[in-house]
Amino acid sequence: MTLEQVRDTAIAGLEEAKAQDIKVMDVRGLTDVTDFMILATGTSSRHVNAIADKLVDYMKDHGHRPLGVEGQDEAEWVLVDLNDAIVHIMQADARVFYDLDKLWGEELRQIVKKNRES
Secondary structure, three states, X not given: OOHHHHHHHHHHHHHHOOOEEEEEEEXXXXXXXXXXXXXXXXXXXXXXXXXXXXXXXXXXXXXXOOOEEEOOOOOOEEEEEXXXXXXXXXXXXXXXXXXXXXHOOHHHHHHHHHHHHO
C-alpha cells in the first residue's frame, strides 16, 4: 500500500466508525517518525475505543496491519500506529487541551521554515 493509500484507507475507516472532526496533516519533512498525522474525535471513552477497534479491523481488512495501539485503558487519547500514518483518536476535551492541530499545524511549519532559512 502506498502511503497515500494508507492515509485514505485510514480516513475511510474513521468515517465508517463515525469519528468526528477528522483532520489530516502532512508532516513529511517535519519528522522522521511518520508521513501523516491524522486526528479524530470521539464523543466518549467508549466511542474512542470503538473507533480505534474499528480502525484496526478496517485496516487489516484492507491489507494493512497496524504496528500498535496505545491508550485504550483510559481511552481519553488512543494512538493507532500505521507506520506511514499515526492516528490520534481523542475525546473532545483532550483534543482541545493537547491541541495537536496547532502543534503540528501552520505554526510549526513556520518555525521549521525559518530555521531552514537561517
